[in-house]
Amino acid sequence: MSAIACGVDFGTSNSTIAFYQDETLTLVPVEKHHTTIPSAIFFERIDNTPHYGREAVNLFLERHKGRFMRSLKRVLGTSAMKQGTLVNGSPMNFNKIIGQFVKYLKDKAELTAQQEIDSVIMGRPVFFIDNDPVGNKNAQEELRTIAQNVGFKNINFQFEPIAAAFAHEVNVSGEKLAIVADIGGGTSDFTVIRLSQKYLTKPDRSSDILANTGVRIGGNDFDKDLSLHAFMPELGYRTTYGDKNLPIPLKYYFDLSEWSKINTLYTPKNLMQIRQYLGQSHDKPRLSKLLNVIEQESGHILLGAVEDAKIALTDAPSYVAPLDFIEQDFVINTTKMMFEEAIEQEIVKMATSASECVKEAGITPDAIDLIILTGGSTEIPAVQAKFRELFPNAAVSDENKLDSVGVGLAYDSKRRYL
Known part of the structure; x- marks a missing residue:
């Protein structure tokens, strides 16, 4: 068997998994031909059989009897993780619920790779919960425990906006000073980072990452x-x-x-x-x-x-x-x-967090060469307009909005494990 490592983007709204094997990156088809899957579970009422993603959503919308759940990521680091919930009348721990979803992703990747995958980079937001260092630490450790329980042996974490930057870096010409705006379902994260194709194989990128900020606001x-x-x-x-x-x-x-x-x-x-x-x-x-x-x-x-x-x-x-x-x-x-009008204040909070990131990096907004937009909510014209306004000298890179974090995590898994 060849050496292999993967990246898991467990998102609030959508999730992906990608692996690196034999110098090739593969974005896994996790639901039929789709490489993204809604982060949703539907438990049948009869026996709590789980269904995932679009199938879960459709079963619920077709009014099948059972319990539908989504936005599970927002439970990490909160008191609800310990309390659990009732699923069709039976108590169930969120470690188990989220674990079933993550195992589904792992199984799909192993089926595609035709071998076990022991090493993973798990994506994480800059802040799972605003202004709560204990909750943030707990959330990452809960995610680590879940990854261990589903069979991963080597587990590391990477901030999601940094992973998105890695995914875009392969197309960068020269050296660029970029800000990544990763606006997902539950969080908005920002990173100022130096990008260049000559850095792709660099084992330690910490000196290129100038600042990270985040806020618990998303789609x-x-x-x-x-x-x-x-x-x-x-x-x-x-x-x-x-x-x-x-x-x-x-x-x-x-x-x-x-x-x-x-x-x-x-x-x-x-x-x-x-x-x-x-x-x-x-x-x-x-x-x-x-x-x-x-x-x-x-x-x-x-x-x-x-x-x-x-x-x-x-x-x-x-x-x-x-x-x-x-x-x-x-x-x-x-x-x-x-x-x-409804989302105006949320966009202002996102813009404030992005501006703080640039300030913490010790640069001015006009020094940003590239805006990397990732996450489904960056499709919204008012969001795009705000970032173009904040960084008037920057070009915009916004391809693969839903896949880029998973792809970047897989690149990072190669850098760390292979």
């Missing part, structure tokens, strides 16, 4: 912002009830707008309370739609519709979201302007 937060801005008001968000004009609790709407919290809403207590509020509501038509969503347990379908609107508004000036599953002929009209 999932854009979903949440659009949901609260355009969708939740049509379900009674910020409406009132009773003689004292008290607001309907906001928690329902915030949890309904966050992938990792939707399942917590489906309790008899919440149903009872919403029915009580509906009896005293000053806007019964809208609040009844919220009740429908909770009764039908269709929160993930609703947030999926929000995500569809987000994707559509990346290119189109307007989009009509069909929500027949809530009520017949129910639609919500959205516009690009509405979406950009």
Whole structure:
């Protein structure tokens, strides 16, 4: 058997795995011909049989009985890792849940390589959790334990934006001072790095990495912002009830707008309370739609519709979201302007973090030669415009937005293990 090592990009929204073998890099087809897979699991209600990726999403959308989960990465480093969750009525540890997904990736890579893979570089965000050093340390160690449990023997970590830089470096002419903007589903990470093809085989790149910053904001937060801005008001968000004009609790709407919290809403207590509020509501038509969503347990379908609107508004000036599953002929009209207003503050926070990265590197914005955009949320025109505004002298490299971190991790695995 030939020497082999791999890189795993376990993302909040999508994941990839790539390996290096016989001087060749292979990006693994992890779901049919696809080299990326949604980071989603669906457990069948009968026996908790797991399904992954697009298959998991489709089973859920087709209303099969079971438990659907996504955005699992956001659990790392939080108290939920220890608490676990109920999966079809049975307690299950998140180490096991995430481990099943990572093992699925490993199995696919080994099937493609036709041999076992012991050595891995795991991608990680600069910060799993903002302003929480203990949580960040715990998150990496939890991911290390998961990697060990699925059979990896040699485990190292690399910041995801640095991995993305490695993937783009093979196409760099001369030497470039680059900033990598890796905007994923759960985090936005930034790295200022010197790139050159002559550095490709350099064993230690620490002197070329000038600064790293990050913030816990990503595409999932854009979903949440659009949901609260355009969708939740049509379900009674910020409406009132009773003689004292008290607001309907906001928690329902915030949890309904966050992938990792939707399942917590489906309790008899919440149903009872919403029915009580509906009896005293000053806007019964809208609040009844919220009740429908909770009764039908269709929160993930609703947030999926929000995500569809987000994707559509990346290119189109307007989009009509069909929500027949809530009520017949129910639609919500959205516009690009509405979406950009909703996410404006998140983009400002991303820009602030990127500017801090450049400042920590000891350079000025006009010294940046190249902007490397990676992660699905960099498709959004308002995001691209902000980075072009921040770094006016820089060219933009944005190919392979969803694959580049996995590819870069595989390059790094070669550098470290082979």
